[in-house]
Amino acid sequence: MISNFAYVRARSVAEAVKALGTKGARLHAGGTDLMGCMRDGIFEAQKVVSISGLKELKGVSARPDGGVKIGALTTIADIAADASLAGKYAVLTQAAAEVASPQLREQGTIGGNLCQRPRCWYFRGDFHCARKGGDMCYAAEGENQYHAILGGERCFYVHPSDTAVALVALQAGLTVAGPSGTKTVKVENFFVGPDKDILRENILAPDEIITAIVLPPIAGSVRSSYRKIRARRAWDFALASVGIVLQYEQETVSKARIVLGGVAPYPWRAAAAEKLLVGKKPDSAVAAAAAQAATEGADPLRDNGYKVEMVKGAVEESILALA
Numbered sequence: 001m002i003s004n005f006a007y008v009r010a011r012s013v014a015e016a017v018k019a020l021g022t023k024g025a026r027l028h029a030g031g032t033d034l035m036g037c038m039r040d041g042i043f044e045a046q047k048v049v050s051i052s053g054l055k056e057l058k059g060v061s062a063r064p065d066g067g068v069k070i071g072a073l074t075t076i077a078d079i080a081a082d083a084s085l086a087g088k089y090a091v092l093t094q095a096a097a098e099v100a101s102p103q104l105r106e107q108g109t110i111g112g113n114l115c116q117r118p119r120c121w122y123f124r125g126d127f128h129c130a131r132k133g134g135d136m137c138y139a140a141e142g143e144n145q146y147h148a149i150l151g152g153e154r155c156f157y158v159h160p161s162d163t164a165v166a167l168v169a170l171q172a173g174l175t176v177a178g179p180s181g182t183k184t185v186k187v188e189n190f191f192v193g194p195d196k197d198i199l200r201e202n203i204l205a206p207d208e209i210i211t212a213i214v215l216p217p218i219a220g221s222v223r224s225s226y227r228k229i230r231a232r233r234a235w236d237f238a239l240a241s242v243g244i245v246l247q248y249e250q251e252t253v254s255k256a257r258i259v260l261g262g263v264a265p266y267p268w269r270a271a272a273a274e275k276l277l278v279g280k281k282p283d284s285a286v287a288a289a290a291a292q293a294a295t296e297g298a299d300p301l302r303d304n305g306y307k308v309e310m311v312k313g314a315v316e317e318s319i320l321a322l323a
């Protein structure tokens, strides 16, 4: 049951930041994750601060440098359907189209998608796990078929966001508003692994708000894609996913970003695979070698070794499809 809370409808970002500065306040965008967390007792809120009425945080617009600004309240559905993003930023529109169900994409926002809490069944269930301040990660020895094969340390949840994978692949930035003004941060540096702080998933303070996502300009011949594998063809989180952005000169790859989802507590850069692709024409031998390199360092738990092969397959297929 959800305990009583005060509700504030902010009229500006500054008003929202101020309201979030009081103890027990929580930000509400589309509410699709927030309300579930409150209902499941993941956290309580004394005050819910809604930013859903802030029109300035909605929509996709071109930037003077040739890049794109996406307001944090833009819905996942709007991003998936945005024709101005579809070509150059295909990895993002494809990732957005793979999020949850049509209803959730209509209601959920990109800012909320990046800040949603873990979906680990122990964290969401009645377990006082390490991420809730307890002593242990129940997944380490328990039911861990959906958990991390990379980057898990004392906590093996996998980051649930599809769009985060695409945004790291695109080297996107975030604009963040807080009590002392506005700052920018790379999406890649936004997430916090369990090795750094087991109690949080990102760098935001309670009174900081993502106001926009900034996509850098894309010059030259760039191809990108997002491939997600899930247990069923209905709404579901990724068992594994891969976001790829490749820059070509003629048919040779000059720059590569390969980011994995569903396998680590944050979007995972497959740096060895990226390195292997640069300077090559991605034929089947190169794609197979990059796929092998993508899982370098993987350390599966008892029941999730299948993810290693799954990632390799997804990386290889994605590289060949782009070629």
Ligand SMILES: Cc1cc2nc3c(=O)[nH]c(=O)nc-3n(C[C@H](O)[C@H](O)[C@H](O)COP(=O)(O)OP(=O)(O)OC[C@H]3O[C@@H](n4cnc5c(N)ncnc54)[C@H](O)[C@@H]3O)c2cc1C
Residues within 6 Å of the ligand: 026, 027, 028, 029, 030, 031, 032, 033, 034, 035, 036, 072, 073, 076, 098, 099, 100, 101, 104, 107, 108, 109, 110, 111, 112, 113, 114, 115, 116, 117, 160, 161, 162, 163, 204, 208, 209, 210, 211, 235, 236, 237, 238
């Ligand atoms: C059944 C189900 C299936 C799902 N499947 C998928 C899936 O396959 N892939 C996937 O990627 N996601 C999936 N999701 C997650 C869903 O996409 C998110 O719940 C949604 O994107 C969150 O957006 P929201 O606007 O509703 O956020 P809210 O619920 O309002 O907020 C979520 C969290 O983010 C914080 N927050 C929101 N906006 C901001 C902001 N601008 N700045 C700072 N903090 C903020 C809130 O305080 C809260 O903690 C699923 C969710 C459900 C319920």
